Structures are given as C-alpha cells and as structure tokens.
Amino acid sequence: MTHSAAKPRRGRPPKSPRADQDTRAALIRSGTEVLTEQGFTASGIDGILKRVGVPKGSFYYYFSSKDAFGLAILAHYGAYFANKLDRHLLNTQLPPLRRIDAFVADAKTGMARHDFRRGCLVGNLGQEVGSLPDAYRHRLQETLDDWQRRLARCLEEAQTAGELSRDADCSLLAEAFWIGWEGAVMRSRLARSVRPMEVFLECYLQGLPR
Numbered sequence: 001m002t003h004s005a006a007k008p009r010r011g012r013p014p015k016s017p018r019a020d021q022d023t024r025a026a027l028i029r030s031g032t033e034v035l036t037e038q039g040f041t042a043s044g045i046d047g048i049l050k051r052v053g054v055p056k057g058s059f060y061y062y063f064s065s066k067d068a069f070g071l072a073i074l075a076h077y078g079a080y081f082a083n084k085l086d087r088h089l090l091n092t093q094l095p096p097l098r099r100i101d102a103f104v105a106d107a108k109t110g111m112a113r114h115d116f117r118r119g120c121l122v123g124n125l126g127q128e129v130g131s132l133p134d135a136y137r138h139r140l141q142e143t144l145d146d147w148q149r150r151l152a153r154c155l156e157e158a159q160t161a162g163e164l165s166r167d168a169d170c171s172l173l174a175e176a177f178w179i180g181w182e183g184a185v186m187r188s189r190l191a192r193s194v195r196p197m198e199v200f201l202e203c204y205l206q207g208l209p210r
Contacts, residue, residue, distance in 0.1 A: 024062045026052045031073040032080075036118040040070055040128050067133055074136070077121045078143040085147060089154040096158035097205065100151075100177075104201045108194040111185070116192040123182040148174040165209035177204060 030051045034043045045066060049056055063069040088103040111118070122143055129137050152174035158164040180200050187196035 023052070023054060027054060027062060027069070028073055028076045031069060032077055032121065033118070035070070035073055036077075036121045036124065039124045041131060045069075067135070070132075071135060071139060074121065074125065074139050074143070078139075078146065081122075081143075082146060082150065085150045089150055095163060096154050096161055097163050097208075099154055100205070101201070104197060107185075108197055111188055111194060111197070116189050119189050120182060120185050123185055126182065127186075144178055148178055151177055163210070168209045173208065180204060 027048065030048050031043075034048055034051075045059065046056060049059060054062075059069075063072065084106070085103065088106065089099050091099050091102065094102060122140055125132065125136060126140055129140065148171070152170045155164060155168070155170040155173055159166055159168060159170065164170075181197075184197045184200035188194055
C-alpha cells in the first residue's frame with residue numbers, strides 16, 4: 001500500500017447514513033484482515049475494495065487518503081484487542097496470573113484457526129515503522145502503552161492476591177511481556193506452530209518475582 005496525499009471526499013454518496021457506516025466498517029474489517037496477513041507496504045487497496053464490493057472511485061468518499069485508512073484500521077484493531085484483553089485480564093473468576101494463561105490460550109487458538117497467516121497488526125506495522133508516516137509511530141506506541149497498562153493492573157491484582165512479590169515493578173513487567181510477546185507471535189508465524197508462544201509464556205511466568 002503506497003502513501004498518497006489527502007484527497008477531497010468524493011464518490012457516490014450512500015443511500016442512507018446507515019449504509020455509509022456499514023460500508024466504512026466493512027472496509028475497515030477487510031483491511032484489518034489483509035494487513036494482519038501482509039503488513040502495510042505489501043497490501044494493495046484494490047484487493048481490499050474488491051472483497052467488500054466497493055468501487056475504487058468511491059474509496060475517497062470514506063477515507064481522505066490511504067494513510068488515513070491505515071490509521072482507521074489501526075484504531076479499530078487497538079480497540080478490538082483491548083476488549084479481548086479486558087475479557088481475560090478482568091475475569092475475576094480466575095486468579096490474576098491464570099488470566100494471562102487464558103489470554104495466551106485464546107491467542108493460540110486464533111493463530112491456529114487462521115493457519116498462522118495472521119499476526120499482530122501492531123507488531124506487523126512496528127516492523128515497517130521506518131517507512132510509515134510519523135503518525136503511525138505515535139499511534140503504535142499509544143496502543144502498546146494502553147495494552148501495557150491493562151496488563152500492569154492485572155499484575156497488581158496478582159500482588160494483592162499474593163501471587164507476585166510486593167516488590168515487583170508491575171509496569172516494567174508488563175512492558176517486558178509485550179516486548180517478548182510480539183517476538184513470540186512473529187516466531188509462531190514463521191514456525192507455523194504455537195510452541196514459541198508457549199515457550200515465551202512459560203519462561204515469562206517462571207521469571208516473575210514471587
């Protein structure tokens with residue numbers, strides 16, 4: 001996907017505001033699927049539009065530029081993933097550290113379901129950040145910071161529950177998790193196996209101060 005300057009909103013208007021919202025959401029969903037498989041640079045806009053059935057001439061009705069489209073996809077993915085994290089990390093029916101196990105089990109299932117074609121969109125774009133506009137660097141860092149805060153709160157609950165040392169730096173441990181996790185996901189795609197994610201989780205949990 002190549003960069004382009006912002007263009008004026010054009011193309012055939014939708015028949016209703018609802019149709020407008022549905023088409024925009026469908027484009028973002030399709031773009032998310034493609035970018036998690038191919039990354040930003042290798043992804044072509046034509047294929048995304050064809051999947052949704054939107055004429056290329058109408059693309060700029062929904063997005064001012066291709067870069068704006070990519071940022072909308074990133075915002076969508078960040079919110080989707082934050083909800084996934086909350087579903088596991090806020091699950092009070094499990095002890096705090098078991099919630100991390102549950103998140104990883106969910107991720108392994110998703111990777112296998114898509115035959116290891118899809119990775120983490122944030123990790124994919126992070127590897128391409130040198131060729132992306134500065135806005136992407138800031139958005140990627142903001143997204144990772146948000147995920148780290150969510151995990152840090154879970155680790156703080158583990159401290160309260162006696163699963164983690166009171167002296168542990170939960171913010172630092174959460175940052176370390178996401179640094180290692182992105183590498184584990186990339187390695188799993190390479191190996192077409194969940195083993196790298198399993199190895200990472202086992203080593204991470206063993207290294208936590210108790």
